[in-house]
Amino acid sequence: MSLKVTFAEKLIDEITDGKFELQQGVTVLISGGMGSGKTTFLLHLLDYLYADGREVVFWRGREVDQWHHADRRAQFRIFHHINDKVVFEEDSIRQYYELEPYRTVKEIFEKADNEMINVVYPPSLDWEAKYCDRNLITIFREYKQADVVKSDTLMTVRHAFWYSFIYEMMKDKRFCSLLFDEFDDIAERYCKGFKYYMVSFLMNSLRYFRQKRKSLYSATQVITDIDSRILGKIMYYVYMAGAKIHRESVLDKTKVKFADKGQAFIEDKNTGTWAKFEFPPRGIITPILVQLIREEEELDDELDGIVDLEEVV
Ligand SMILES: Nc1ncnc2c1ncn2[C@@H]1O[C@H](COP(=O)(O)OP(=O)(O)OP(=O)(O)O)[C@@H](O)[C@H]1O
Ligand SMILES: [Mg+2]
Numbered sequence: 001m002s003l004k005v006t007f008a009e010k011l012i013d014e015i016t017d018g019k020f021e022l023q024q025g026v027t028v029l030i031s032g033g034m035g036s037g038k039t040t041f042l043l044h045l046l047d048y049l050y051a052d053g054r055e056v057v058f059w060r061g062r063e064v065d066q067w068h069h070a071d072r073r074a075q076f077r078i079f080h081h082i083n084d085k086v087v088f089e090e091d092s093i094r095q096y097y098e099l100e101p102y103r104t105v106k107e108i109f110e111k112a113d114n115e116m117i118n119v120v121y122p123p124s125l126d127w128e129a130k131y132c133d134r135n136l137i138t139i140f141r142e143y144k145q146a147d148v149v150k151s152d153t154l155m156t157v158r159h160a161f162w163y164s165f166i167y168e169m170m171k172d173k174r175f176c177s178l179l180f181d182e183f184d185d186i187a188e189r190y191c192k193g194f195k196y197y198m199v200s201f202l203m204n205s206l207r208y209f210r211q212k213r214k215s216l217y218s219a220t221q222v223i224t225d226i227d228s229r230i231l232g233k234i235m236y237y238v239y240m241a242g243a244k245i246h247r248e249s250v251l252d253k254t255k256v257k258f259a260d261k262g263q264a265f266i267e268d269k270n271t272g273t274w275a276k277f278e279f280p281p282r283g284i285i286t287p288i289l290v291q292l293i294r295e296e297e298e299l300d301d302e303l304d305g306i307v308d309l310e311e312v313v
Contacts, residue, residue: 025213025215026215028218028238031220031243032240032241032264033241036241037262037279038240040281043067050071055114056113056114057114057118058177059118060179061119061121061290063292064288067288068288074117078097078290079121081292083123084293086099086291087290089289089291105164105167108165109171114174123161162180162185166205167201170205175215178214180218183226184221199227203230206230236266239267240263240265243256243265244257246269250267250274262280264276264279
């Protein structure tokens with residue numbers, strides 16, 4: 001076992017007061033100022049969860065990302081929409097990664113397993129992210145108020161793909177962990193319209209995470225960027241330098257704010273207990289650049305589909 005894994009194991013024990021059982025799901029939110037080490041921390045967790053091998057581990061893929069800094073022994077499966085072409089900034093590294101196209105979110109869950117780190121990229125087209133399957137429409141209909149939300153609101157919602165993803169994840173019977181950097185993208189405070197309902201949906205899902213053996217390890221700069229309904233469902237807060245702490249926290253605001261790099265305060269919101277941690281750096285972390293490229297003609301063809309979906313809504 002590598003040092004990193006031992007570290008993360010200890011960390012997990014610590015954040016859960018030594019009672020952590022992988023049969024259960026947890027919801028964790030990491031916060032801290034710019035460059036305080038949030039992503040580094042997520043990478044430590046990624047190593048741990050992958051090495052443990054019991055969970056299907058998902059990493060939210062972003063255009064500029066750091067997932068390739070996971071443990072060297074890890075293998076990656078890059079999920080991308082079937083109409084997208086994946087382009088790495090450095091083409092030579094492409095051979096190291098298994099590319100897996102998907103049409104629907106459901107397919108991601110059919111193909112994902114605990115043998116690999118599953119990096120998931122939403123479709124490059126915003127509108128297609130929402131329509132790559134019918135789930136969102138289904139969820140949408142579940143809200144009685146759906147009819148008051150205009151379809152144009154629906155069209156402009158960003159990151160909607162992830163609600164679909166979480167919807168499918170809840171249906172999956174396996175232990176799943178979702179590592180989600182920049183969590184405010186889907187859990188943002190003061191959102192309106194369709195997104196407001198989607199955040200409600202997210203909150204309801206989080207309520208069942210433990211029961212359904214799903215875990216969320218998320219990160220954001222400031223917790224007040226996150227919807228308060230979502231904050232209410234977070235079990236563990238991890239604070240790093242520059243973090244603003246939760247108003248009910250027992251932690252010393254100033255101590256947290258001026259923490260050194262590599263220090264983290266982990267708080268169990270239920271019990272009000274906390275622990276201080278030192279976490280190691282991971283060397284120089286260079287970001288990876290992944291682009292999803294779409295051909296123009298295909299785009300025109302598929303835009304026709306939108307008309308149907310607007311009728312549905
Ligand atoms: N424990 C540590 N000790 C020393 N340096 C660290 C430690 N953790 C991270 N760093 C370094 O700090 C820098 C920022 O780390 P990281 O990208 O994880 O921060 P972040 O909070 O995610 O930043 P951002 O707000 O830009 O997303 C990196 O260069 C990283 O190597
Ligand atoms: Mg970061």
